[in-house]
Amino acid sequence: DGGITQSPKYLFRKEGQNVTLSCEQNLNHDAMYWYRQDPGQGLRLIYYSQIVNDFQKGDIAEGYSVSREKKESFPLTVTSAQKNPTAFYLCASSVYLGIDPFFGQGTRLTVV
Amino acid sequence: AQKVTQAQTEISVVEKEDVTLDCVYETRDTTYYLFWYKQPPSGELVFLIRRNSFDEQNEISGRYSWNFQKSTSSFNFTITASQVVDSAVYFCALSEGQGAQKLVFGQGTRLTINP
Numbered sequence: 001d002g003g004i005t006q007s008p009k010y011l012f013r014k015e016g017q018n019v020t021l022s023c024e025q026n027l028n029h030d031a032m033y034w035y036r037q038d039p040g041q042g043l044r045l046i047y048y049s050q051i052v053n054d055f056q057k058g059d060i061a062e063g064y065s066v067s068r069e070k071k072e073s074f075p076l077t078v079t080s081a082q083k084n085p086t087a088f089y090l091c092a093s094s095v096y097l098g099i100d101p102f103f104g105q106g107t108r109l110t111v112v
Numbered sequence: 113a114q115k116v117t118q119a120q121t122e123i124s125v126v127e128k129e130d131v132t133l134d135c136v137y138e139t140r141d142t143t144y145y146l147f148w149y150k151q152p153p154s155g156e157l158v159f160l161i162r163r164n165s166f167d168e169q170n171e172i173s174g175r176y177s178w179n180f181q182k183s184t185s186s187f188n189f190t191i192t193a194s195q196v197v198d199s200a201v202y203f204c205a206l207s208e209g210q211g212a213q214k215l216v217f218g219q220g221t222r223l224t225i226n227p
Contacts, residue, residue: 033214040121040219040220041219041220042116042203042205042216042217042218042219042220043157043203043205043215043217044217045214045215048214058214059214088155090155090156090157092157100147100159100162101159101215102159103149103156103157103158103159104156105154105155105156106155106156108155
């Protein structure tokens with residue numbers, strides 16, 4: 001089945017530790033995105049990638065880093081510089097930039 | 113600047129009632145796209161519809177219908193004869209122009225359908 005896989009579904013980390021969230025897609029989509037969702041709020045764009053080896057900052061990129069070494073994969077690292085990392089993180093992909101993003105099931109990160 | 117407002121934070125209705133979720137948007141572009149997504153308790157966002165700014169025809173898909181009115185910058189979503197499975201958070205979103213790099217989301221409306 002084609003889709004987007006985010007792992008793990010739940011993640012706990014101690015404050016000050018970096019953590020990497022996985023996002024893999026087998027839809028052959030060129031564009032991939034990371035969004036953050038906080039309670040009672042809509043989604044906000046962290047990073048996006050239009051093509052392999054290229055990515056751009058979104059609205060709230062501070063404290064995050066990404067890589068796009070393979071078309072299928074777009075991992076997100078939440079660094080210790082992110083002031084409030086506890087949130088629900090959603091990865092998405094689309095055939096090309098801006099068109100009908102298809103979302104994964106999300107990773108809920110809790111930093112204690 | 114683009115903005116999407118979903119003024120209804122939470123709505124609760126009894127099964128079989130009709131319910132309308134409001135969405136008001138702001139944009140300076142003449143070319144833009146509007147979306148609705150459903151987020152069930154499992155967390156993923158499920159795509160429901162995309163509308164471009166040049167197509168104001170209303171859309172109906174089963175029990176779902178959408179009313180797009182450029183004059184009032186609104187893109188409202190109606191569920192007819194609601195069912196418990198419709199319970200979810202619904203997001204309206206806006207994307208400006210072709211190939212825009214992001215969707216701007218509203219705050220979401222939590223819809224609860226009670227049996």
